[in-house]
Amino acid sequence: MSTASPPSSPDPLNRASIPPGWGDTIVLLGRILIGGIFVQSGFDKLMGLDAFAAGLAARGLATALVPVLAPIGASVEFFGGLAIVFGLMTRCAALLMITFVIVATLISHRFWVFQAAERRAQTVHFAKNVAIIGGFLFLFVTGGGRYCLDRWWRSNK
Numbered sequence: 001m002s003t004a005s006p007p008s009s010p011d012p013l014n015r016a017s018i019p020p021g022w023g024d025t026i027v028l029l030g031r032i033l034i035g036g037i038f039v040q041s042g043f044d045k046l047m048g049l050d051a052f053a054a055g056l057a058a059r060g061l062a063t064a065l066v067p068v069l070a071p072i073g074a075s076v077e078f079f080g081g082l083a084i085v086f087g088l089m090t091r092c093a094a095l096l097m098i099t100f101v102i103v104a105t106l107i108s109h110r111f112w113v114f115q116a117a118e119r120r121a122q123t124v125h126f127a128k129n130v131a132i133i134g135g136f137l138f139l140f141v142t143g144g145g146r147y148c149l150d151r152w153w154r155s156n157k
């Protein structure tokens with residue numbers, strides 16, 4: 001009796017069960033959806049950097065660090081989101097965005113410091129961000145798919 005597990009599929013998207021061409025199209029759509037929200041939010045923060053910095057300070061970040069962290073955070077969110085949308089260094093961008101979401105979650109959605117309704121609301125936001133991390137983990141594993149700048153650059157070398 002063999003205890004060996006079956007070999008894993010060489011295709012992380014299991015495209016055999018998806019009509020031809022659809023797997024990469026779905027990955028593209030997923031990249032646009034998950035990256036697009038970060039592009040929009042990061043752009044808003046870059047355009048209102050003082051308000052974003054004030055929000056960070058209000059959440060208890062050290063006043064001396066806020067002027068440094070605000071532009072870094074807003075830039076990572078915006079440009080990391082763009083990299084995901086366009087499939088540019090997708091796996092690295094996914095890791096960057098996982099790190100960003102972890103840090104942002106620990107700063108902004110500390111549900112354990114709240115009570116009652118606010119605690120429930122922050123718990124939902126915390127769980128949503130954990131799910132977003134899951135989406136970025138999928139991108140890290142699968143890469144950008146066929147319709148990404150990564151593939152275009154590799155084919156033009």
